[in-house]
Amino acid sequence: MARKRNPNGAGSIWQRSDGRYEARVYVPQPDGTRARKTVYGKTWEECDTKRQELVLRDRQGVPTPTRSARLSEWLPHWLEEFVKPERKKTTYAKYETHIRLYLVPHIGSKRLENLGVADVRRMLAAVTAKASAATAKESHRVLRSAVSAACREELISRNVVQLVPAPRVQVRELKPWDLDQTVAFLEAARRDPLYAAFVLAVALGLRRGEILGLRWSDIDLDRRTLTVRNQIQRVQKELYADSTKNRRTRVIPLPLMCVAPLRWQRLRQAAQREGAGAAWEANDYVFTTRSGRPIEPRNISRSFERIADGAGLPRVRLHDARHGCATLLFAAGVPPRVVMEILGHSQIAVTMNIYTHVTEETRREAIGHMDRMLRRRPVAG
Missing domain, CATH: 1.10.150.130 (Tyrosine recombinase, N-terminal domain)
Structure with missing residues (x-):
């Protein structure tokens, strides 16, 4: 039985000298041109199936490179x-x-x-x-x-x-401040213009960009809640507002220790707005420059490091305050799921594996429990 002849543009099939079947079809290329693509099959039917797939891609306008790109x-x-x-x-x-x-x-x-x-x-x-x-x-x-x-x-x-397995990376050992060091830092930062920002970093574990992306509309001081919606990021020459890292909004209860610094920040900003007059850039951000513009992320890190150095504290990054917050919450007995929600992680494994650090006091307390449970009681005479 004779094979049906394919319509124009649908390619053709013939048997090669090695017994296989070969088909060639003109297909579109990524650059908009057309080129001939060759497919092979052990049988006529196998080759025809591949030919039809090429014809279908052509009709759908899907490019089929005749040779893969570099x-x-x-x-x-x-x-x-x-x-x-x-x-x-x-x-x-x-x-x-x-x-x-x-x-x-x-x-x-x-x-x-x-x-x-x-x-x-x-x-x-x-x-x-x-x-x-x-x-x-x-x-x-x-x-x-x-x-x-x-x-x-x-x-x-x-x-x-x-x-190919990815290279093994030695995890950097993180050693966030303990409770006494954290309190010492807050005392040293009390007179700094960004004091309220540092309180939020320490008490709530907010990311640097999330702190700078806070707007007054996100904060309810009467109900003591804070909503994390946005972040400020610097990419090359552009400073811009973006959604949070995992694109999720979260509402966090505000500790009492955060309320007074935020009220002070609002009064301070009102004075700056009045002093700047028409030059003030109205954007509702909680933390701004003297003209109302968003603060550069690197500048808040520099202030954090400068205060820590002045207080004689071990050198840590601003982001490490987030690690310290998680550790303190765990030490206080806060459930892992709650810590995860406060920090804004998408997976609890991140909270458990990266952002918690067992302190010496916690280890001693745990061993103390074992000592009390397993201590051998004296045998009655």
Whole structure:
């Protein structure tokens, strides 16, 4: 029985000298041109199925590259078309840095279909030597995501990056301030213009950007509640307002120790607004410059470090106050789920594994319980 002839543009099938069947179809390319794509099959039916898939993609306007793109082409394309519309600006900026500094220089000349395990290993070794294991691990994650997107787009059939384990990174040992050190810092910061901000960082574990993104409309001092909705971020030359890290809004009860500093901050800001006059930038932010503009994130960190140094305290980051808050909440017996909600984590594992640090006093108290339970009682005579 004679095979039906395919309509124009649908390609054709013939049997090769090696017994396999071959079909060629003109398909659209990512750059808007058209090129001929060849597929093979052990049987006529298998080859015809592949041919029909190409024809269907053509009719749907889906590009089918005849040859996979180089990573130097695919990675920027993935960044602009897949990452930029869906992810935060901070994520986009971080990915762009890894692509520009590490991935393209080391494996940019490789085509997607030719990228091998050895290429990925060499790239990771080079990045580790040039920067650090942590940087190489992040580059691995970026590359894995980009190649996974290429698989979903059916540009390649497998993701070889998943076959290569990411470098092991030695976790930095965090040692947040204990209770006495935390109290000493607050005493030293009492006269600082950002005192209320530091109280919120210590008592509620707010992220730096969340503190700077607070608006007066988010705070109810009478009902003693604070709503975390936004954050202020700096990405390259842009200072902008964004949603929270996990895009979730959370309402936190305000401790009494936060109320008076916030009232003081409102009075202080009112005086600044009056002094600035028409130059004041009205935006309702709780913490602002003398002209009402949002505070640069790096500036609040500098103030935090300056006060800590002046008080003779161990050097920690402002973000470490968040770790200290979690530790103090756990030491006070607050359930892990509640701590998770206060800190705004999306997973309780983050709260348990990263943001809690067992103090010496807590360890001694735990061992004391064991001592009381297991202590051998004297035998009656």
